[in-house]
Amino acid sequence: MTSPAEFVQPPRLARWLVALFNSAGKADSIAGDLQEEFSQLTSSSGLASARSWYWRQAIKTAPHLAAMDFREAPWSTAAAILGGFLLCRFVYWLPNQLLGALTDKYLTYWSTHFKAYMLLATDGMFIAHLLASLLVGSIVAFAAKGREMIATSILGLILVALGLVASIIWLVRTGDLWMSLLLCADALAMVVGGMLLRMHRAHAAESIAKS
């Protein structure tokens, strides 16, 4: 007979976190090990304790999985990160150019609708930057096949580190926190781009395995 503990699933979000960093070759064994111990703990210590154990394991395991991915192919991952970094320069330049072109072309319109222009130049540019970061994250993840999360996370961290220096200078000069918020949002959008591609690939692999 099957015990009720076998039907209890670990926390969905924690499982998702492990799956996000768990590459195809190791996915079965690690997810299976965590599931097995979770079932054991549910029977012996109760569901709450087992859930808390699973969360702790997921949080501690994700960085190890990311590091393992990097060690497996350090050069190709580093190349994807470097490519992404160079791509940032071009992709972030595009919205500024677009804004410049729009300003020039519709100068008379903007002069009568100054609020609309300000909205485009602030919120519009912010959204354009986020979309550009999402695109860069997806491209980096595409290039770093199987190592999407480590590649986009490292690129995001590099941007945050560089941005931190720039925002300290900016903060000292202007007292404005806007720039640091913008850079953190860009880095986060990049990781989300990697995450989306990773999830898409995982679903595709699952569908192929099922069929």
Add this chain to the structure above:
Amino acid sequence: MADRGYLGEFEHLVILALLRLEDRAYGVTVRQEIESRTKRDVSIGAVYATLERLEAKGYVASRRGEPTPERGGRSKRLFRVTARGLAAVNRTQRALQSMTADLDLIGSYS
């Protein structure tokens, strides 16, 4: 060229766990063996990261087990120590014994 490598601290613990567990060594049992004997909190990620590193060095070999229902239909990855791994653990043990010989660790440093 002969391998003269030594094991790191956690690598040493993992290989000793594999030797103790013999043919029952996989992620869950290795993690539990280290945790129960050393009383330290060990994550499954740390165990796998070390096992992968040891496998890359040729100290450990792995094979897939059968999928089981309590693992949600997923298979185990069973590990064993290779002859090269056994030589490395012996070398590390001898180095440790040589370094700790004649030291009254409990009396003088506890």
